Amino acid sequence: MREARGRAFASTGVGGLDEILGGGYMRGHLTLLAGNPGSGKTTMASQFLYNGAKEGEPGIYMNFVEPKSDFYKNMEKLGMEFEKLEDEGLFEYIEAPSFVDAESLAGMVADTMGDITRMSARRFVIDSISAITGMLTKPETRSMIHTGLLRPLKSMGVTTVLVAELPYGGTVVGHGIEEFLVDDVIILETKEEKGLLKRTFRIPKSRGVEVRYYAYEFVIAKGGVHVMKPLDPRFRGKLEKEKASTGVEGLDKLLYGGIRYNSNVLVVGPEGIGKSMLLMTLACTFSRRGETVVYVSLEESKDQIMSLIQEICGGSEITNINVFATPPNAFTVGQWLYQTREANERIKPGLVLIDGVAALEKHFGEGAFITLMRDFTLLTKGSYQILVLSAIPRVYDALSTLADVIIRMWYDDDRRKVRVIKTRGSNCDIEEHEFDITDKGIRVKLD
Numbered sequence: 001m002r003e004a005r006g007r008a009f010a011s012t013g014v015g016g017l018d019e020i021l022g023g024g025y026m027r028g029h030l031t032l033l034a035g036n037p038g039s040g041k042t043t044m045a046s047q048f049l050y051n052g053a054k055e056g057e058p059g060i061y062m063n064f065v066e067p068k069s070d071f072y073k074n075m076e077k078l079g080m081e082f083e084k085l086e087d088e089g090l091f092e093y094i095e096a097p098s099f100v101d102a103e104s105l106a107g108m109v110a111d112t113m114g115d116i117t118r119m120s121a122r123r124f125v126i127d128s129i130s131a132i133t134g135m136l137t138k139p140e141t142r143s144m145i146h147t148g149l150l151r152p153l154k155s156m157g158v159t160t161v162l163v164a165e166l167p168y169g170g171t172v173v174g175h176g177i178e179e180f181l182v183d184d185v186i187i188l189e190t191k192e193e194k195g196l197l198k199r200t201f202r203i204p205k206s207r208g209v210e211v212r213y214y215a216y217e218f219v220i221a222k223g224g225v226h227v228m229k230p231l232d233p234r235f236r237g238k239l240e241k242e243k244a245s246t247g248v249e250g251l252d253k254l255l256y257g258g259i260r261y262n263s264n265v266l267v268v269g270p271e272g273i274g275k276s277m278l279l280m281t282l283a284c285t286f287s288r289r290g291e292t293v294v295y296v297s298l299e300e301s302k303d304q305i306m307s308l309i310q311e312i313c314g315g316s317e318i319t320n321i322n323v324f325a326t327p328p329n330a331f332t333v334g335q336w337l338y339q340t341r342e343a344n345e346r347i348k349p350g351l352v353l354i355d356g357v358a359a360l361e362k363h364f365g366e367g368a369f370i371t372l373m374r375d376f377t378l379l380t381k382g383s384y385q386i387l388v389l390s391a392i393p394r395v396y397d398a399l400s401t402l403a404d405v406i407i408r409m410w411y412d413d414d415r416r417k418v419r420v421i422k423t424r425g426s427n428c429d430i431e432e433h434e435f436d437i438t439d440k441g442i443r444v445k446l447d
Ligand SMILES: Nc1ncnc2c1ncn2[C@@H]1O[C@H](COP(=O)(O)OP(=O)(O)OP(=O)(O)O)[C@@H](O)[C@H]1O
Pocket: 035, 036, 037, 038, 039, 040, 041, 042, 043, 044, 065, 077, 078, 220, 221, 222
């Protein structure tokens, strides 16, 4: 447990942020965490102390705003239970008075430095320094931060997060000098996008670390702040040898046995051709074999998908197919990604089906669409599962290079035709074949 202390970085406790910062907050650094009202400052600062304490590193939270009981209650809802850590001597909450004069403030800060030494705290948060600096002149603020905080904290090697308030639309934190004094600056913002609340942060200053993206979207959910950044494309995984039968009569023959695990499959064809039917047939096959399935529908309701699946599966009770109806207009890109990733991690399905992905392109635009799809294919690569996307031909070009397997469906006069176009890492029958939609799902006719 204690070996965490030896590392050069203190984990931020925020999913995705450590990688952005090259490992976490650098030990002994002072980070200014500034943000709009309700943007997630307290949540993010708490994750830092919570996760530190869980690794055996004591931390102190000095809060000028929230009473201790409110803080504990709010954090518990997000899954952070500070009470236990406090009992173990790994966490201390200082309820600071919301109004103090400059002199008693200096005394309070000095006392807190004593507390840090007493409990050998490695992590420290002040929420917020705006409460302090609001009572001080600019030179007093400089001296308070520099001499009162920065110097002693650095000499003790304590990693510190200073929360600061930033009004909506505001661009300057406090006296405008705070950002110069600290080592790193993270700004949290909330804005409106298509009627939805979108949360982003940026890192305009990070001493000793290169930060690549200008802004990152994040969500607040169980566990606190989660950064929704694209997965690193260098993380690829590989196709597994084992093939899964599709259970679709005739199709396994075209696929020379089935689909290799860790593949992503694109089913492309015009409206009404039977793409969803194919996906539902696959859902039943995997479900019958005892594998868990996630079915994400972008256009149809959950009830409709469930009842169609019931029919195809033959009425037996289905417990391992999880259907999510996630119309993209109800989410920002990050929120959509979060809930789909979260479901994937929680359920760990063997088969993920995303039906009607063109709706994502239509709503989020081509750039975000490609990022989302790339993310999903990368996610699948490492997790011994199969991902199947269905799409209309309009978005074919954006998806065809990502796909390991492409199944094309089209109308030929009044007949339905299917063809396997590519199967990475395996051979296939590339002849076109006719297929039928039956009440048991898709059936491919072989000559
Ligand atoms: N359990 C929860 N699940 C999802 N979101 C939550 C939950 N609890 C709080 N939130 C969201 O988090 C936001 C508040 O986060 P937080 O208190 O960290 O913000 P803050 O920047 O510290 O706010 P303030 O400016 O008031 O200090 C809320 O506005 C709410 O939208």
